[in-house]
Amino acid sequence: MKAVVVYEAGGAQQLVYTDVPRPTIKEGRSLVKVRGFGINHSEIFTRQGLSPSVKIPRILGIECVGTVEETTEPERLPVGRRVVSIMGEMGRAFDGSYAEYVLIPNAQIYPVDTDLPWAELAAIQETYYTAFCSLENLRISAEHSVLVHGGASGVGVAALRLLRGKYPDMRIDGITRRADMRSSFLAEGYTDIVIDRDGRLETERSYDRILELIDPAVIKDSMKHLCRFGILCSTGQLGGKWYLEQFDPIIDLAEDSYLTSFYSGNVREGRLNDLIDYIDRYRVRIRPEKIFSLSEIIDAHRYLESRTGFGKVVIVI
Template sequence: MKAALVYKAGGPDVFVIEDRPIPKLKTGWSVIKVLGFGINHSEIFTRQGLSPSVTFPRILGIECVGEVVETQAPHLKPGQRIISIMGEMGRAFDGSYAEYTLLPDEQIYPVKTELPLEKLVALPETYYTAYGAFKNLQIKAGDTTLIRGAASGVGLAMLDLIKAQFPQNEVFGSSRHLEKRKTLQKCGYDGIILDKDNVLQTDLTFDKILELVGPSSIKDSFNHIKEKGVICSNGQLGGRWFLEDFDPIMDLKNNSYLTSFYSGNVSLKKLQEMLDYVAAFQVPVHVEKIFKLDEITEAHAYIESKESFGKIIVLT
């Protein structure tokens, strides 16, 4: 099989495309043919050597859509279409940046869907994360929402999820690059706000805020939340992992609420619920760019560039 390996931390050019043996079946694990996967910012952090538990060489990739090839698991059978995400995939053991992968049975989820492959591949990590945040934010009709990190894959997924069920709800986005404003508004945003040095250049306030920039900007987000509003922090696009110098009494302003969602909180029931929501409300699943496995360097370079926009997938 073909696989993309990282032997040492570095930039997008550290990937090495190799021919390797297809993994062999072992007890408690199944062999999966990878049909495609999305590229995620956490994989960029790992490639850069910023995931302390990861050792190289490693095949990255924390998600995939695939088919069961070999298995001993009673809930699986060869030929089934499956989704797998998280569970130390691509970190403690080799992940999805390959034509085949060996995965623990407990994190292989056989799903029922009629979505075309490229749309299904765009869903697992990105739309699942957005859907979890959508539920924790308790989005309802009439809410005004800010998506902080508007051009990111999760940000655009959240926009799609909200507008599909609540087309009259106003959804604003923030961006560090206002040259993306027209493109973002074409995607459905009602307005784009400049995020300058992690400070929103507006006096607007919102019922709900999806905080994807993370610890580097979350305190400023509380300056823009309405009474009884909710902020969901589930991204770290700002490059900071932890929130320091945070006083809950003073910083949780306007009797507001702080929640989060972690895509590692996954089950077949929750994944299928997300897929059913996409089908029921005819959510438009946007795929910005599609790469091949041997173009993984170009894919990583793109997602790190100023031109990066939306969900990037690889079809094997």
């Protein structure tokens, strides 16, 4: 089969499109024919050698959509069934979805009932699921104002689109480091932008809810812009920092505020189908920003890393 293998950590050129043996089915796992997957920042970090638990060579890819090709659980996962898979150490502890086929533990293969095109279904997994569950944890109502830190990221754009579908008139601001991105943010559906200047937000405004996708690098400053009784959901680590250091919850939490989080490794089959139902009910726009083929994986990584990257990038096989 065709696959993309990282033999040595480094830049995008380390993604080698090549022929490798197709995985052999094993007890407790099923073989999925990959139809598409999203590119994630965590895969870029791994490719750069910033994931110490990952051993290379490795086929990356922490998510996929596709169909069951061979199965060891025929009742739940019959051959031909549409499925998705997210996380569970795919692409990290074992070879992932940057390939035509991937062998996945049955427990992390989730049947889905949808006729969405593969490109749109690939855009949902990981990105929209992470955004959807984060918004659930934020307990958002129509009267709330929302700030998205990491507004141009795939998860940030997904959160915006999910909210706009249900709350078309809600104030939703997005944070960016570039003032020249304002027109792109407004065209996507943000109410306005807030400038991040070296980890500090250039605004006096406070918000009822903050989706924090950059922390732990900036979470203390974000807390200063949370209204009383507000909620901040710590989800992403786009700032490249894994741990929150020198944080005093008594001093650094905003007055009478709440701090929650979401980890996309917490996957539930019911929640995935709830997300798909939500997208259908509120007519959420989910088409990815860019679509590449497997052989164009280097271009896909470079686009996501570029300053022009905006929204979700997917591979369709």
